[in-house]
Amino acid sequence: MEAPTTPPDDRFTPELVERLTCPKEYNLKGMIRELGPLPPALATSTEQHRPASPISPPPSPPCLSSLGDLECLPVELWHMVLEFLDAQALVRLAQTSHAARLAVDALPVYCEVRKHMPDVLVALSRTRMLRHHAVAQLRAVLRDSRCASCFGYGGFLLLPTCERVCFDCLHENRALRMTTLGNVRECFRLTTKQMETRLPVFYTIPGSYGVRWHKHYPNVHRLINVRQAKALAITMHGEEQTKKLLAPTKPGNMSIRKYHIFQGFHEASLTPPGKDLTLLPTPLNWVEDDFGGVASMRMPYLDARGRMHRGRCCRGCRRMKRMFSDGQLPDDTVSGLVPDGVDPNAVLDALVTRLYSDDSFIDHVRDCFGVQQLLSFWDEGHEDEYQSD
Numbered sequence: 001m002e003a004p005t006t007p008p009d010d011r012f013t014p015e016l017v018e019r020l021t022c023p024k025e026y027n028l029k030g031m032i033r034e035l036g037p038l039p040p041a042l043a044t045s046t047e048q049h050r051p052a053s054p055i056s057p058p059p060s061p062p063c064l065s066s067l068g069d070l071e072c073l074p075v076e077l078w079h080m081v082l083e084f085l086d087a088q089a090l091v092r093l094a095q096t097s098h099a100a101r102l103a104v105d106a107l108p109v110y111c112e113v114r115k116h117m118p119d120v121l122v123a124l125s126r127t128r129m130l131r132h133h134a135v136a137q138l139r140a141v142l143r144d145s146r147c148a149s150c151f152g153y154g155g156f157l158l159l160p161t162c163e164r165v166c167f168d169c170l171h172e173n174r175a176l177r178m179t180t181l182g183n184v185r186e187c188f189r190l191t192t193k194q195m196e197t198r199l200p201v202f203y204t205i206p207g208s209y210g211v212r213w214h215k216h217y218p219n220v221h222r223l224i225n226v227r228q229a230k231a232l233a234i235t236m237h238g239e240e241q242t243k244k245l246l247a248p249t250k251p252g253n254m255s256i257r258k259y260h261i262f263q264g265f266h267e268a269s270l271t272p273p274g275k276d277l278t279l280l281p282t283p284l285n286w287v288e289d290d291f292g293g294v295a296s297m298r299m300p301y302l303d304a305r306g307r308m309h310r311g312r313c314c315r316g317c318r319r320m321k322r323m324f325s326d327g328q329l330p331d332d333t334v335s336g337l338v339p340d341g342v343d344p345n346a347v348l349d350a351l352v353t354r355l356y357s358d359d360s361f362i363d364h365v366r367d368c369f370g371v372q373q374l375l376s377f378w379d380e381g382h383e384d385e386y387q388s389d
């Protein structure tokens with residue numbers, strides 16, 4: 001009697017999943033990173049006053065002080081009120097009294113945010129974005145895996161809009177870009193005062209950044225998100241008037257590059273495309289992003305079962321890209337991946353940088369041509385010639 005065949009999913013043991021995950025993520029390094037610990041003001045009183053040794057004296061008993069009007073409410077209700085404050089407001093509230101400090105420290109939503117995304121809080125603080133996002137909003141993004149643009153898995157946070165996004169949408173969707181206040185003034189006829197009072201003004205952290213092309217930024221830049229700028233322009237001028245702000249042909253005193261950038265800003269959609277933009281032809285007026293990666297960072301995902309996902313890149317896809325560059329990828333595989341009129345390099349580059357949650361990774365590797373190639377190699381006892389990648 002024949003042994004029952006193994007169901008296909010059982011092949012992908014945790015060990016094999018690890019082996020199929022790219023160990024190095026060269027292409028994903030051009031974002032905000034390595035910022036150090038939480039500043040003292042954002043740490044809880046427990047975190048700030050952690051005993052230096054087991055024999056340290058116990059902390060002093062809390063002095064009695066009031067929570068003000070919040071004390072009239074049941075605890076669930078004042079938790080709901082506090083969740084809609086931003087972390088900076090919570091910090092200020094915590095400084096008003098000992099009781100307020102204990103209340104903020106014990107707020108479940110804030111505890112979850114501090115525990116799972118402390119580096120995000122540091123980045124929001126350093127880029128002056130903290131006051132723009134309620135802690136409930138941060139927690140919602142932590143618990144929702146979808147890219148706000150294509151609805152696939154999003155492994156990054158765009159700080160000014162507090163949206164989860166994927167690497168490819170950061171590159172392809174011009175609504176997610178950042179630009180200078182000067183460009184917004186010229187492109188959308190908004191004043192500095194309008195921007196400063198109505199929009200989050202993002203302060204960059206000097207360093208090297210890039211989504212596809214890396215660049216060094218030694219100075220701090222004040223930037224605005226393009227979609228937010230366009231939405232404010234429509235509010236201020238009306239939709240039809242906003243369209244007329246872009247001349248139908250390039251003005252004589254404007255460079256062609258700048259005109260194309262402004263065209264891109266006007267064409268940026270205020271609503272999410274809801275599809276993979278890497279499968280569409282590149283627009284003729286395409287200009288690379290001047291500030292790619294400066295306002296985004298890796299974002300973990302906390303699923304309903306309490307598991308943390310950092311996102312996995314597929315090693316098989318990386319192998320496919322190398323095979324394509326070497327002319328070794330079969331034509332029918334290329335035509336199955338790349339729609340007519342689209343640059344195959346762009347599609348394969350996107351596969352190399354795509355992140356998956358643990359569950360969607362299994363779905364992907366089951367069908368990935370590069371993974372099937374790797375498994376054949378390994379079954380035959382060979383190593384992948386691109387293993388060093």
Ligand SMILES: [Zn+2]
Pocket residue numbers: 147148149150151152154165166167168169170
């Ligand atoms: Zn996306």
Ligand SMILES: [Zn+2]
Pocket residue numbers: 314315316317318364365368369370371
């Ligand atoms: Zn793959």
